Each structure stands twice: as structure tokens, then as C-alpha cells.
Amino acid sequence: MSLTSLFEKMGKFADQNRKLVFIGFVVLILVAVYGAMGITMYSGMDTYIQKDSKLYQDLDKYNSMFSEESVIVMVEGANVYDPAVLKATERFENQMKNVSGVDSVGSPATIIKATNEQVTGRSEIPSTIDEVKALVALNPTVYEGLIYDNTHSLIAIKYSADLSELQKEDITTAARDAANFSVFPPGYNLIITGDAALSADMNTEMGGSMVILLLLAILLMIVALGLVFKGVRWRLYPLVVVIMGLIYTFGAMGLLKINMTMVTIAAFPILIGLGIDYAIQFHNRMEEELARCATRKEALISTFKYTGPAVLTALFVTCVSFVSLLTSSVPMIQDFGKLLILGCTACYIAALFFGTVSLYYLDKFAEKVHAKEKETGKKSPLSRFLPTLKKTDLEACGTNELNAENNIITSTLNKVIDFTLRHKKTIFLVAIVTGVLGFYADSTIPAETDFKTYMPQDMPALVDFYHMGTVMGGTDTINIMIQTADISSPHVLKWMDEFGTYQTANQDYVYGAASLAEIVKEYNGGVIPDTNEEIRAIYEQIPESTMEQYSHGNSLLLLNLDVGSAMSDLPMEGVKTLVAIVEEDLTWYQIPPGTTATITGSTVPYTELLDSLLSGRVQQTMLGIVLVFVALLLIYRDVYKALGPVVTIALVIGWSGMIMYAFNIVYTPMTAVMGCMILGAGSEYSILLMERYYEEKSHGLQATEAMRTAVTNTGIALVVSGTTTIFGFLALTASAFGIISSFGLVTVINMLMTLLASFVVFPPLMLTFDSFKEKGLKQMLSDFKNSIYSIIKPNKKTEMI
Template sequence: MNKLFQGIAAAVNSKPKQIIMWILIATVLVGFGASKIKVDLGQETMISHDDPIYKATEEYQKKFGSDTLFILLSEKEGSLLSESTIKEIRVLQEDLKDINEIQTSFSYVNLLENSVNEAVMMRKTTQENLENTVSKAVKEAAEKGASPLEQQETAKRVQVQYLSELKEKYGTQFEEMQKAGDPGLNNPAFIQSVIFKQNGDLRDELTKLMPQNGDHAMIIMKIKGGIPYSELPALVKKVEDNMNEASLEGIETKISGTPKIYGAIYNSMISDMSLMLGLSIVLMAIILFVIFPVKWRLLSLPVVLISLVWTIGIMGYLGVPMSMVTMAILPILIGLGTDFAIQFHNRYDEELKAGKHVKQAISESIRKMGPSVGIAVFSMTLGFITLLISKVPMIQHFGIMLSVGVIVSYSLSFVLMFAIFKLRDKEHVSHKTVAPSKVEHLMSKVAGRVIKRPIIIIVTGLLLAVAGFSMDHSLKIETNLENLMPQDAPELKELDSIREIVGGTNELTFMIKADDVTKTEVVQWMDRFQESQLENHPELEEGTSIVNAVKQGNNGKVPAEQAKIDMSLKRIPSELKENILSGDEKAASMSFSIGDMGMKEQKLLLDKMTKNMETPEGISIVPAGSQIINIESVGSMTENRHFSTLIGVAAIIAGLLAVYRSIKMALYPVIPILLVIGWSSGIMYLLNVEINPLTAVLGSLVLGIGSEFTILVTERYQEEREKGLNRDAALVKALSKTGRAITASGLTVIAGFSTLMFSDFVMLRSFGITTVLDTLLCLISALIILPAIIAVTDRKKEEINTGVKSE
């Protein structure tokens, strides 16, 4: 290991210009990968491709479409049932179907058209049957010798009898048809008879399409599966353009639905990333300028930005997308990268002030800080990489890119900083030792007080951690994505206002498969399943499937005759049938609308619905669809967070044990951070900060960041002990020398995280608040708890004349 860092030092001292030049050239090449970065909010980032639900959803969306986009039409001065409005909606729907991303478009107008066609066909069939019946009766009467007058009476009698039988067969429906007159979209009486019952109430089959008894209406569009979320804003714009071109006089229109919400999230992410990047740089520049009094104190920033270009470029080449979770990487890596650069800069400055020649200062800094920070980065990577145990791809990507990012930042900062120092200082020699700074003096005082009262400090920290862990189970979990997105987004407010009119817009969807799902026994089983779910789970508002259409045409029951089922299915408008029945009739969709529920509640509901879900032989049913994926993935994000943290702790201890070959040295950096995790839970509880998909990974993040601080203190303590200082003197020297750098680097990391608090995303804002507090706690733990633990556990008595004696 020493030979490696000696070789790096020799290269930096002899060829600094070449090193800088090659790094810049490589930056340009690697940076091209940034152009390959895609922003993805789709189901590919939410759940593994190997998951059965993902595979079922892919099949489901190919057959029935994906998310739903809808237009709410509200009567103001105009009428939804006027001939002109109906005509314009027909034209609008035709234009919407021409949009490539839209699979189907359906509204009450389709039902009206279907009713007109059925009524015309029924009238034609009825008239033909009547004429045939009368003709047959008259012919039979004539054959029996009836006179022309008797034949006329027979015709009248048969006609009356036939109409009486129709009235008995179809009941009030027949009477309504008679009163409505000729079927047509230009006949107000006919339209009224189709939409409303005789008592003026809306017909049951139209309650979803025309909420609030027909004062409003919905145009429901099914989006094709596989549409990238980055294309959703453009899709919504196409729909808006078509809607604005329609001459819907006196009708107010609003567009909403999942595609519009995700489109809004996509646009907000793009603007948020730019804001956070800019704020990170400004805040770190201020902090470095104020609390890091060295020559070229802002040098860390351009070096870190080069590291960031490398990281983003690697993300692009690896095909890792930018998601709601991975977008948080940018300010995090800026903070951590600046942290590494500060450590190198501080040690080099310390060596120069100690009177060493530039070449010696670089060699000594590389020899001492290379392994120290390297071990810290190794430990951080072990903490971050445990995120790979998550079932959610975006969390896995977060762990991978944090690991790659810190390794890249360490490597580039390590080489580039010292190459720049070599060119800047050339052959400069510092001939005098500079007095300790105010920060060093303060750290010496802190160390002295910690050494005097280590037991009290440890017990206090331990009690606070226990209290925090006891509060952990009481933390609120927020998994509703709508509550985690920008709350002032017009799209969200619009959706809320629409829900006040139409009710819940979320659905739990299932795919039913059989050799033929229209067979009597399959439809009867679907009816039993749908009714039992609605009965057993009051959270479900309504069920929709082919069962509804079959029962609607058969007095609210599924008939035993296959012919009646087939006839009912033929009556379903094609635009609606595509959403609930596959073309080959081997698959059907069944959906249940639900109110405004959090993802956790939806997950519990889905689990109850699918528990012990048995089907007859030859029939299968699986939950599928984008909402199902959201439910499963968000649940997975918040599950096993304690397990992930324990795995991280075990990995770091194992890694440090391999490096140090000492249990005590492996535990020193970890124990203070375990206390921080407990403190963090307590603070989250007191501040009422909920656990969300991002704050759920805090344990791994705290382990990674905190262990770096504690390892640097531990390494410097060991270095001073190896020089012959006693325990107390070594602690004072370690804290006074590393304290300034750790404080500066800790504050820059905090600055990086603090930019997340300016995000419009509630999820990122909560994450920013907790990470700022946790990083501050890690800093306190490294500078106070760790020295107290060392003071209690390291009882070696070797002393030299340092002016400080061991207890």
C-alpha cells in the first residue's frame, strides 16, 4: 500500500502538468456520457423486471392500455346534451384517437351513439317481425276462408297482441322508446330517455361518465403502455391543443389524470436539479471562504465539479436514469467531493506550515491522507452499496451511483489537488512554523474537556440513542406520491378539484385469464369475485368489468344462457370494450375504484384482497397495472430499512476488520454512528418528519458519511500514537489538527444537503432537513463521542514529554 502512494506522490511531483492535461482530456470524453442521461419516472425504476407483477403489468398494458387521462366537462351556460355539444365532442374524440399515444377515448357520447344504433336496429327488427307476424296471420285467415274484413280485423288483433307482448317483455324501456320518438342525436327527447330514468335520476351505467346527475361529463382516455414519462408533458399538450380547438360553447373543461401529474413531476425535476446544483456551489463557496482559511480556499469547488462530470457521464454510459431518488445524488456528491478535497488541502497546508518543502509536503500528505481518506471512502462505499438489497431499481441505482461517485471524487480530488499544488507553489519553502488557528485552539479545548468527562458523555449519548430508537416505531410513514410532489403544482390542485366532483380517480386493477373469459362459468365466477370484494372491503367504491355490461342487459343478473351473455357483450361500445376485454377474448380487466388513500393503506387493502384468492381450474387472476406497481414499489422502499442498516453496519465492521486487523479499531468508527442513527429517529419524531422513500435510506447514508468523519479522527489518533504521544496528547493533537478540516468538510456536506430543503418536492425537502441534521450529529459524534470512547477504552500508558498526561 505504501509503495502505491509513494509512486503516486512521485508522479505528482515530477509530472503535474501531464496529469492535469490527461485528466481534463478524460473529463471531456467521459462527459459525453452525460448526454445519454434520461429522466425516467416510469415503472422500470419502480420494480424489478423479473418481478411477476412487472411482467403481468407489461402484458396487461399491451392488452388494455396504461394510465388514464381524462377531460372533465362542466355545464356553465351551455348544455352537455345539446346537439352542437354532442357533435363537437364526437369530433374531439376522433381527433384524440388520432394521437399515437392514446389507445382509446370514451365518453357518454359513445353510449348515446350506441343507444341510437341499438334503437334503430330494434325498431327495424320489431317492424320486420311485426309485418311478418301480421302477414302470416292474415295468410292463415285467408286460407281458412276469412273475408277481407275479417282479415283486416285479424291483422289489427295480431298487431295489438304483438305490441302487448313487447311491452310485457321490455317493460318501461319499451314505453320510453315509444315516447322518445325517432332515435337520433338530434332528438332531445330520445337523448333524455337514454341518459335519465323516468324519475329524472341518472341511469346507473352513466354515474361514472356523468357525475353529479349529469351536470358534468368525462372523456376518458387510455394511454398506451410503454410511453416514456419524459414524453407525457408533450402528450398532455397535444390533448390540450385539441380540446382548445373544439367549439364547446358554455362548457368548462379541465384535463387531469396520472399522465398529467407525472408530466408535472418531470418538469419540476428538471428545474429543481438546476436550482439545487447552483445553490450547492454558492453555499459551499461561502462556507469555504468563511471557515477554511487556506490559500486558494475555493479550489475544492472546480475539482469537485470535474468529479461530478465524471459521475454523471458514467451514469449515462451505464444507462442509470435520473429518477425522483437519484436526482438527490447531485448535491450529495458535491458535498462529499468537497469534503475529500478539503481533507487533502488541509493536510497539505498543515505540512507547509510545519516548515516542509513543497515536494516533501505533497509526499507526506499523500502518504498519510491517501490511505486514511481511502479507508473512509471504502467504508462509505460499504454503507452505500447495501442499498442494492432493495427490491426497487431506483434505490439500487442510488446506492450504485453514490458508491461510484465517492470513489470517483476521492480518486480525482486526490490526484488533481496535489498536481495543482505542485504547479502553484513550485519550489516554495515555508521557513517558519505558523501558530495554531482559532479553530485548532477551540478543538484542543473540546478534546481536553471530553478527556476529563468521557463516561458522562458516553452515557448521555447512549441514553439519547436508546430514547430515539424507542421512538422509531412511532414515526409516520408517508408513501402517497401525490403528497410527496410539489404541493403548489397547478396540476395537483386541478386534480383535487376534479376529485371533489367525480370522486376517487385511483384504481386497483386485475387481469383475469382463461381459454375464453366470456364463457358463462367464467363470467359467473367474475361476478361472484367482484361482488365479494365490494362486500368485504368497504374502501372499494365501484367495480368495473364485463360483468357490469352483462348484468345491465339482463335485469342485474348474469344469465345462465351463453347466447344472452354474447348478446350483452356485443352491445358494449367498441371504445369501452377495448378497455375491459382483449381482442382474442382470453383476458379481461377488472378494476376497483378507491378514494384518496395513501400507498401504505392501498398496500394493506391489496394484500387483503389477494389473500387466499382462489380461482376455479382454468381461470387465473393477478393484480396488474401501473398503480399496482406504485403500491408494491413504494412499500418496498420503506420496508427492511432497519435490515439494510444492520447489513451496512456489519459490512463496514467486516471491511474495517480486514483493514485494521483489530476489533477495537474496527468498532471505533462505527459505534458513534450507531448512536447517531438513534438520535436521528428521535429528532425525526420530535420534528414530525415522516419516513418517505428517500428518508428510508437515511440509515445507509448516515453510516457512509459518519464513518468517514470517525475514521479520519481514528486514523489521525493512531498516527500520533505511532509518533509516541500518549493517549490524551494524541487525542488533543488529532482533534486540533483534523477538527478544522472535518468541521469545514462537515459544513460543506451540510451545505450540499441543505439545498434539498429548497426543492419543491416534499420528499426531497424532508430528506434535506433530516440529512442536514444527521450530518451535524455525525460531526458532533466524531468530535465528542468518539474521543470519549477512545479515552475510556484505550488504556495504554506510554508517555513522552508532551505536557499532557494520561489519566
């Protein structure tokens, strides 16, 4: 059974079971609402790194043993050595220790009390600033990271990474409350930041941003449909249909446990843009069939029969191009791909069944209202919302205001197709040259992997984070986990000390090394003892919180290399090189037997993300092109039909590189998927034009006339759907998230170029391919050679022949 026959049967089923179709959609809405309740906002590290990778497992091990997540509180004031400030810090600490989920609270007050007990036997904060400073001077290394200068100190509230996002937000809220109740002296300020505060603000921003983007996208769609979908009844109705598809997408997202991240929130305005295409195509075909004096039943079945397979082909190719996103090593890109595939499918189903059947009922209801008006002679208030198609006589059949000759879109498209057919050789040459230049420009575009630049820069927690960075300097580190048989081994500690000293002396961006080796030296007159027993005795004197900071059990040590603000000062290629040099040094700087060292920490994942953005995006795009070509080849079993849309969109992908280069837009996890987005969103236009072209040829039209008819009929719907898609993507540019707004800008420009390519490059390309198919390969190559030569040296054309 052919696809056309299958859809014809589906159309008959939908016509005979219209009420059942409506009931089914209502039931699905209830299921979707239930599923949507399970959606969670998430911004953790595992949105960047796959959980089953060695990188993630090393990082997880590091985080679970050495780097508990924390809320950081910076105390800022006249003198943080003031006993009144330390006592207020102690009150704050005591309040936070009782908060559910908090594992520990570290502050200068705790260590000063412990040191005072060792010196005087009294576990209390001294009464004078001089006494406090004297205690700090005994072991200054212990206070590194807690007291920075006279005016700034830190309090670290640590908690398990296993806590839910809500529990982490509760801890941040409790810290803000504790700051108010701890009664710090006048003039002192507490700045609360850290992963939990950033995450809480991020989740709030993501939720608010998604609502704003959706509302703005819908508003822009209304404007677009009002401007370009003229002459069609219920021209805003496609928006209702696509919203129905979005509801189902939200439900599927919750049921399949797809997290809402800063990337996936961008999927919904995109889905409005893509989904509106399907709704408009079915809407336009229903109206076109009714305008031909078809009955509602005939119009419904014809729409299913002809538009259903064409749009399904476009949907299939779109989803195939998004499949390449699932190969990304970045989890949130994978989720983005899943969501686009689910959403496009949901919008297609909503448009095919709900859209066409509801239009059937709207037309029927409109006819009844106007019939009653004729019968009673009274104008119904509903008539302005329920216009009927004017079919006064047989001559009127087959006309439609949308397709009228005086329609501005039709007139423009006629001029465009005339121009492209007259200048097709020049168009081919310019398109190919600019496309190749675009691919070259694309290879020079850098990537941005600092996730903080993706966030809204006025987000309170981020502003506080930056403020803390300006006060305390860079806090980036390269963390080296050292697995050994005994953490008190003098050979291991001496190696750590020597390796840290070597890195500090030889690497421009390594400013120091922190480990138990440094602390042991502080306690032992600047040298590391030669026996395990002496080292164990020193360990007994070191505060437990400090020991936990640099060791775990009796087999794991931590060496932290301070790289300052390298993550923000260096390009990511530089950070990657720095990590690679440290890794290389570890291979030749001989580590004691039975001991291993692993580089991990928050710096390393971003170097891996860099690789994913710079190399993974090229692979995804190439895979997408291949998948789309294979899909079209399987569908049409015709290499020319497969090549037409693929060549057209490949050129647009090249042009996209030129646009990004010209606007100085860097690659992020969002812009890195641009190639797949162009494939998915843009291939539909070429496919629908091609489908209509061959449909018109099957009706007996010559190739040129068939293409002209396809452009002026289907082209109108494509201009409308393309314009509304662009308006939908335009909403992305208003996002407070830089990662989304830059993506939105590039997407809008790319969609404009896709429309341009669909009407300027594709028609002459498809006609040329059709000609090649008829002439054969040998004649094709000869014609191509002559065409290029005639463009370069038109006056020599006859000589060549």
C-alpha cells in the same frame, strides 16, 4: 507493498507527470460531456418496482391489456349533455385520433353516437338535451367513468406504454392544442391531467429542481468555505475540484444508463457535500506540508503518502455503506446507491490528482508572481489572488494560520477535547441511553407511499388532478385479473358477480364492483344468462371500447373493486390490510374450475413499497453496519479500530430516529436510506481522526496527547469539511419535492450530530478501546462494570472495589 508505499509511488508519478495528469483530466471531461448527453428524466412505475419481479410482471400484463396509459381531459361546465358540448367533444376527439402514438380516444360523444345509430339508424349526436339523456338512460353503466353529473364528463386519450417520454409529452401538448381548436361553448373549461401530464410536469420540475439545488448547494458551499476555511490560500478552490468530480459523475450516469428520478436528483447536492471533504483534506494537507517549509515536490508526495490512504479508507467505507442500498427492492434507491458510489469515487480521484497537482502549480505560479514583483518593484494585479505562504525564517516553518493557536476553531476544539476526556463516563452513558431510545422511537415511525405527496404540490398537472378528484370522488381500484378458458362462461360471470357483491357488502372500503358481469346484467334485465350462446349475443351489442375495458381476447376478464379514496384516506398499513383481506377471500370463495384470479393494479405496488420502506430500511441499515465493520476489520485487522467508528455512527443512527420522531417526519424512499447515509457520510470523520491519532502515536506521542493533536489538527479540516457538507445538504431543504426537502432537513440535523459525536463520543471511546487493548478482555470488563457503577452510585465506588 504497503498502502502508504503505494501512494508514495503514486505521488512521485504525479509529480513527474504533472502535465500528463492535466491532459488526462481534460480528456475525461470531454468523455463525461458526451456521456451526460444520454441522461434521461424518468418517473415511471418501474422506478418503484423491479422489472423481474412477479409483481411487476402481473402489473405489466394488466397495463398492457387493460390499462393503457392515458391523458385524461375533464370537461367542466353548465351541462355536459348539451349537444353543442358533445359536438365540440367530437371535434376534440377527431383531432386527437390523428396524433401520432394515440391508440384510441374515448368520450361520451362516441358512445352516444353509437347508441343513437342502434336506436334510430343515424350515427350522429341528437339535437336536444332531452334526446341525449334518453339515449344515456338506455345503458347508464356504459357511461360510468365518462359522465359523472350534469356538469362534468371525461375524455380518455389512450396510448401505448412503450412510447418514449418525449412522445408522451407530445401527446399532452397536442391535447392542449386540441382543446383550444375544438371551440367549446363559452363558460366550459377543459382540465388536462393524467399520467402523461403528471410525468411531463414531473420531468420539467426534476430538471429545474436539479439545476436550482446544484446552484444553491454551490452558493452555500461558497459561504461555508468563506466562513470556516480561513487562513488557507484559495479557500474556494476545493469547490472547483468537487465540481470536476460531479462532471465525471454526470458522464458516468449517462454512459451507465442510470435514470434521473426524483430520488437521484438529490444525489448531486449530497455528492457536493461528501466530495468537498476529500478536496478539503488534500488541500489542507498540501498547505500544512508547505507551511513546514517542504518543497512543492515533498509536499505533493507527502500529501499522497499520508492523506491518500486515510481518505481512501474513508472513501472505501463510505462506498461499502452505500452498497447496502443496492439490496433495496426499490429500483430508484438502487440507482441512488450506484450514483453515490460513482460520485464519491469520481470526487476522490479528482481531489487526489487534479486537486493536489493544481495546487502545486498555483503555489509555483504565486511564487513567480511575487518574485517578479520583488525584481521589478511593481505590484502585480494577480498578487491578491496568488498569496504565498510566509516562510521568512526557520522559526516560521511549521506554522500555518489555519492551525494557529488563536484560531477560533482550534480553541474550541481544545475546549471540547478537555471536556470530553474529563466527563467520558457520563458521555458514554448518555450516548448509549439516547441511542437505544432512538432505535425504539424509529420503530414507531410510519411510512408515506403515496407518490403524489412526493411531488411539488403546486405543480399544475397535480393541482388539476386533485381538482378532478374533488369533483369525481376517489378513483382508486383493486383490480382482479381472471384467467379462464372462455370469457362467455356463465359460471365465471356469475362468480364475478357474486364475489363483487360479497366484497361490496362486507368490506367497508369497497363501494362497488365493475366487470362484464354487471354490463351483461344491464343488457339482460338484471340477470346473467345461463348459456354461453346468450352471453355471446349480448357481447355483440356491447361497444367494443367497453369490451376492451373489461376483457382481453377470449381468456382474460377484469373485475375492478372500487375502493374510493382509500389510498389517501387510509394509512398504508390499512390499504395493505384491505388488499390482504381481498386476497384471502379469493382463496376460500370458490372460483370455477380451470379459472385463476390475480390481484394487481396500481394500488398493489404501493403496499409492496410500504414493506420495502418499513422492513427493507432496517435490513439495509443493519447490513451497512456489518459491511462497514467487516471492511474496517479487513483494513486494520484490529477489532478496536473497526469498532470505534462503527459504534460512534451506530449511536448517531439511533439519534436520527429520535429526530424524525420529534419532528413528525415519516419514512419515504429517501428518508428510508437515512441509516446508510449517516454511515456513509459520517464514518469518514471518525476514520480520519483515528488515522491521524495513530499517526501521531507513531511519532512518539502518548495516547491522550496524540488524540489532542489529532483533534486540533485534522479536526480543523473535519470541522471545515463537515460544515461545508452540512451547507451542501442544506440546499436539499429548499427543494419543491417534499420527499427531498424532508430528507434534507433530517440529513442536516444528522450531520450536525455526526460532527458532535466525532468530537465528543469518538475521542474518549477510542482512548478507552486503546486502553482495553493494552489491559486485555478480563480487565476491560471489570473496568467497564466499575465505570457504570461509579456513574450510577459514585459514593459506593470504593465499596465495590
